[in-house]
Amino acid sequence: MHLANVKNHFWGGYAIVGAHLPLAAGLAVAAQYHKTNRVVxxxxxxxxxxxxxxxxTLNWAQLWKLPVIFMVENNRFAMGTPLEVHSSVTDIIQKASGYRMNAEQVDGNDVMAVREVICRVAERARNGEGPSLVEAVxxxxxxxxxxxxDVQRAKTEISSWKKQDPILRFASDVLVNKGYGQADFESINAEAEAAVQRATDFADASPEPALDTLYDHLYATPVANMQIGGSLIKPPTLSGASGNN
Ligand SMILES: Cc1ncc(C[n+]2csc(CCOP(=O)(O)OP(=O)(O)O)c2C)c(N)n1
Ligand SMILES: [Mg+2]
Incomplete structure (x- = not known):
């Protein structure tokens, strides 16, 4: 979740629900101000x-016509809480209308449909026409x-949605039309499984990191004698009993 890649402009995830939205708008302000032609x-x-x-953030983004796309992956649950229990409107795109923001709903299990709508609203944003909200259902x-x-949901509901699995649909809708066959899918799958297995084996075989590396890479530029709350940051002692951490 917390991995980011500055070089590729990938800013990672965020543990606080929704708190990355103002950051995204901030990146869009930077793009607009520096005229980089980027869309967030x-x-x-x-x-x-x-x-x-x-x-x-929606209000601000629309007001300033920021080049940002808010893509909501509406998977119908927030943790274990169903959409109709946690949201007053279940068509999430309706929430954009309060800010006069362009909004589109798309079948989130259709890879090519999602691609098409994102390309379209990105172009719009690049042309200075402002942000969009895309709800991928x-x-x-x-x-x-x-x-x-995952005990609250009916197994039959889950299995019927599994038939709409976007990867399987993409495989049958698109790849088959391009002349790929079952053997190709299997070898792509096997390659992906092997890559994950290699990463897992590498992690399992790697030594435990030294305790004094605990605070490495917290900041792009390390801060000497960094203090938080008045106390010098030190790695915790192994016993954990010093009470200073
Ligand atoms: C501000 C805040 N409140 C509560 C949580 C705990 N929490 C983590 S994920 C989550 C549900 C978020 O729902 P959704 O965005 O639909 O994600 P999904 O459950 O579908 O992965 C909650 C309430 C949190 N991380 N941040
Ligand atoms: Mg959800």
Whole structure:
């Protein structure tokens, strides 16, 4: 979640629901101010659309016609809470109308349809026509995280949505039309599985990092004798009993 790649303009994820929206708008302000022709794609879940950051940012983005796309992955749940229980409107695009923002709803399980709408609204943003909200309607096949046992939902509902799996649909809709076959899918799958396995093996085989590297890479430029709350940042002691951390 917290990985970012400055060189490729990938700013990573954010643990606080919706708090990345103002950051995305800030990046869009920078793009507009420096005339870089960049468009910011800000992805969030349906749960994020209820929080204050969402509304403050949509208002600001529309007012300043910022080059930003707010893409809501509406998978119908915020953790275990169903959409109709957590949001007063279930067509999330309606929330854009309060800010007179361009909004489009798309089948989130259709890879090419999502691509088409994002390209279109990106072009709009580049032409100075302002931000858009794109609601990609989809479904979450699993619990929110590894810690979520996912016991509230009917198994039949999950299995019917699984038939709409965007990867499988993409494979049958697009790749088949391009002359690929079952053997190609299997070898692409096997390659992906092997890449994940290699990464897992590498992590398992790597030594534990030294304790004094705990605060490495917190900032792009390391800060000497960094202090937080008046106390010098030090790695915690192994015993954890010093009480200074
Ligand atoms: C401000 C804030 N409140 C609560 C949480 C706890 N939390 C983490 S994810 C989540 C649900 C977010 O819903 P959604 O964006 O739809 O994500 P999904 O569950 O579909 O992955 C909540 C409430 C949080 N991280 N930040
Ligand atoms: Mg969700």
């Amino acid at each position: 794609l800000c992805v969030m879940g349906d749960g994020s659309t209820n929080i204050g950051y969402f509304h403050a 989809t479904y979450r096949h699993r619990g929110h995280s590894m810690a979520d046992p």
